[in-house]
Amino acid sequence: MGSGGGTSVEAVFFGTTTVWLSDGASGILIDGFLSRPSLLRVAFGRVAPDLGRITGALARAGVTRLDALFVAHSHYDHVMDAPEIVKHLGGRLFGSESTLNVGRGAGLAEESMTRIADGGEHTVGAFTVRVLAAVHSPGNRFRGTIDEPLVPPVRASSYRDGGCFSFFITHPGGSLLIHPSANFVPGKFDGLDVDVLYLATGALGVQPRRFQDDYWRHVVEATRPGLIVPIHWDNFFVSLDRRLRPLPPVFDRFAATKAFLDRRSEEARIPVRFPEPFEVTRPFAR
Numbered sequence: 014m015g016s017g018g019g020t021s022v023e024a025v026f027f028g029t030t031t032v033w034l035s036d037g038a039s040g041i042l043i044d045g046f047l048s049r050p051s052l053l054r055v056a057f058g059r060v061a062p063d064l065g066r067i068t069g070a071l072a073r074a075g076v077t078r079l080d081a082l083f084v085a086h087s088h089y090d091h092v093m094d095a096p097e098i099v100k101h102l103g104g105r106l107f108g109s110e111s112t113l114n115v116g117r118g119a120g121l122a123e124e125s126m127t128r129i130a131d132g133g134e135h136t137v138g139a140f141t142v143r144v145l146a147a148v149h150s151p152g153n154r155f156r157g158t159i160d161e162p163l164v165p166p167v168r169a170s171s172y173r174d175g176g177c178f179s180f181f182i183t184h185p186g187g188s189l190l191i192h193p194s195a196n197f198v199p200g201k202f203d204g205l206d207v208d209v210l211y212l213a214t215g216a217l218g219v220q221p222r223r224f225q226d227d228y229w230r231h232v233v234e235a236t237r238p239g240l241i242v243p244i245h246w247d248n249f250f251v252s253l254d255r256r257l258r259p260l261p262p263v264f265d266r267f268a269a270t271k272a273f274l275d276r277r278s279e280e281a282r283i284p285v286r287f288p289e290p291f292e293v294t295r296p297f298a299r
């Protein structure tokens with residue numbers, strides 16, 4: 014990694030898999046989910062972007078501009094607020110055809126959206142974003158595609174996954190792999206040179222030991238990061254105005270995930286840093 018330029022890249026974590034990156038000249042958001050409706054609403058009601066929560070969270074983090082928003086898959090906890098964020102800040106929405114249908118439902122113009130596919134590379138200022146096909150974590154309840162413009166409020170189950178991606182992001186300052194769903198494609202990440210790994214751990218704690226070990230091997234050992242930042246571990250049925258807490262035991266066993274991460278990262282001598290929401294970090298400055 015470069016010596017001076019690396020410190021210029023800043024990152025902000027917004028809970029779940031929503032991560033902001035900027036080098037001062039260009040801004041990238043991975044996923045867009047700030048509304049965080051309650052479990053009761055998700056289970057029994059309809060969900061829709063909450064503009065107050067969206068603008069409040071962006072303002073609290075000081076995010077005022079956006080060039081590109083990349084959506085990992087079109088479940089509501091990744092995509093739901095993405096079009097509203099683009100409308101609020103500007104920039105271009107990148108995602109699967111299902112994600113673009115969420116954009117169309119929100120009234121985004123075709124000129125401000127780009128469909129992505131495995132292996133595609135997209136330049137955003139000094140950043141290059143490579144799209145890598147991924148698989149959803151086990152227990153995907155809303156499979157399939159969104160085949161027409163989706164206009165909220167709708168049932169959370171209307172947000173079908175539409176295919177999953179990870180994002181390998183390079184910058185003169187360093188490289189990041191954002192891996193938003195806790196599953197793996199064997200061999201997919203071989204040869205990537207990753208400085209910082211944003212690693213999804215959601216529902217990892219309820220997987221068998223064998224799965225956890227395979228996940229570590231095919232994602233962490235394959236990329237040999239200098240730092241792991243766990244993502245998608247927080248209870249996203251609670252507003253970002255409140256302290257982040259782990260997913261409740263019906264969805265995940267956070268203590269088991271934490272113990273696994275502690276043990277494997279210590280063996281591999283890779284530091285793990287759980288992110289604080291809204292905190293501006295410099296992922297390449299170490």
Ligand SMILES: [Zn+2]
Nearest residue numbers: 086088149174
């Ligand atoms: Zn999902």
